[in-house]
Amino acid sequence: MSASPRPELGRFLRHLQDERGLSAHTVSAYRRDLNQLETFLSEYLARTTWRWTDPDVDRLAVRAFLGWCERKGLTRRTAARKLSAARAFFRFLSLDERIPADPTRAVRSPKIEKRLPGHLSRADARAVLEAAEERAAGNTLAATRALVVLEMLYGSGIRLSELHGIDVASLDRARRQARVLGKGNKERLVPVTTSSLRAIDRYLPRRAEVVRSGEGGLLVNASGGRLSRRSIQHVVRDAFEAAAGARGLSAHSLRHSFATHLLEAGADLLAVKELLGHVSLSTTQIYAHTTKERLLRVYRDAHPRSD
Numbered sequence: 001m002s003a004s005p006r007p008e009l010g011r012f013l014r015h016l017q018d019e020r021g022l023s024a025h026t027v028s029a030y031r032r033d034l035n036q037l038e039t040f041l042s043e044y045l046a047r048t049t050w051r052w053t054d055p056d057v058d059r060l061a062v063r064a065f066l067g068w069c070e071r072k073g074l075t076r077r078t079a080a081r082k083l084s085a086a087r088a089f090f091r092f093l094s095l096d097e098r099i100p101a102d103p104t105r106a107v108r109s110p111k112i113e114k115r116l117p118g119h120l121s122r123a124d125a126r127a128v129l130e131a132a133e134e135r136a137a138g139n140t141l142a143a144t145r146a147l148v149v150l151e152m153l154y155g156s157g158i159r160l161s162e163l164h165g166i167d168v169a170s171l172d173r174a175r176r177q178a179r180v181l182g183k184g185n186k187e188r189l190v191p192v193t194t195s196s197l198r199a200i201d202r203y204l205p206r207r208a209e210v211v212r213s214g215e216g217g218l219l220v221n222a223s224g225g226r227l228s229r230r231s232i233q234h235v236v237r238d239a240f241e242a243a244a245g246a247r248g249l250s251a252h253s254l255r256h257s258f259a260t261h262l263l264e265a266g267a268d269l270l271a272v273k274e275l276l277g278h279v280s281l282s283t284t285q286i287y288a289h290t291t292k293e294r295l296l297r298v299y300r301d302a303h304p305r306s307d
Contacts, residue, residue, distance in 0.1 A: 157258030
């Protein structure tokens with residue numbers, strides 16, 4: 001069997017995984033998007049033996065790919081993500097001096113409106129946690145663990161993957177903080193609320209009854225192994241049934257709620273950025289937009305001359 005005429009894509013994906021430390025899920029997303037670009041270019045160029053270094057793989061070809069995405073019925077947000085993947089790939093080739101110029105540099109990304117992240121109101125967050133607290137009074141492994149999941153996601157603003165990776169040894173009770181591993185394998189310290197510590201104290205004896213020897217994970221299943229990410233998602237979905245405003249939202253909504261409620265209470269945007277572990281301030285600014293939208297709604301509903 002002859003070697004692939006386009007081995008660069010495989011090298012790029014290995015670079016993402018081995019050198020940039022991106023998660024397997026993120027690398028798979030890049031692979032899907034770039035495989036679609038590769039499929040399109042074979043059609044566009046009317047040959048399968050083309051190479052990424054070919055002069056025909058130019059700005060017009062990339063723009064044609066965006067048009068192809070539109071004809072396939074993909075949203076602008078999805079097309080923008082695929083263009084972002086293509087930009088990262090061609091930048092990699094350009095820095096590696098495998099192409100003379102980056103064909104994506106002069107291509108504009110599809111214009112998309114910023115989507116406000118789904119989050120719970122303060123009342124709904126309180127209802128979810130109060131219902132979980134009542135169930136945890138039964139002192140079962142599942143119920144006490146569920147309370148820990150909810151308190152940590154909402155109280156510390158961590159990602160589900162970060163909660164999944166927390167070990168008991170990662171908790172610093174004296175300083176009320178935990179060490180988590182975020183995106184790109186970047187470690188950071190996050191605050192742990194008093195409510196979370198109380199929930200953990202209630203849960204740890206139940207954990208001790210089932211945990212396997214050598215398992216360091218904070219959250220464990222009934223067999224004593226680390227609780228899976230999917231199981232954490234199920235825990236949150238079940239808990240959200242306790243509040244009408246929470247139904248249909250995901251576990252990530254607790255992170256959104258954490259940020260939104262902090263900003264509504266007057267927290268500094270830069271501080272919230274650090275707490276969330278965002279690299280760019282622009283990523284955090286979406287929450288500031290959320291709070292402004294809510295303030296406008298309050299004004300329009302309350303002020304007698306706002307019509």
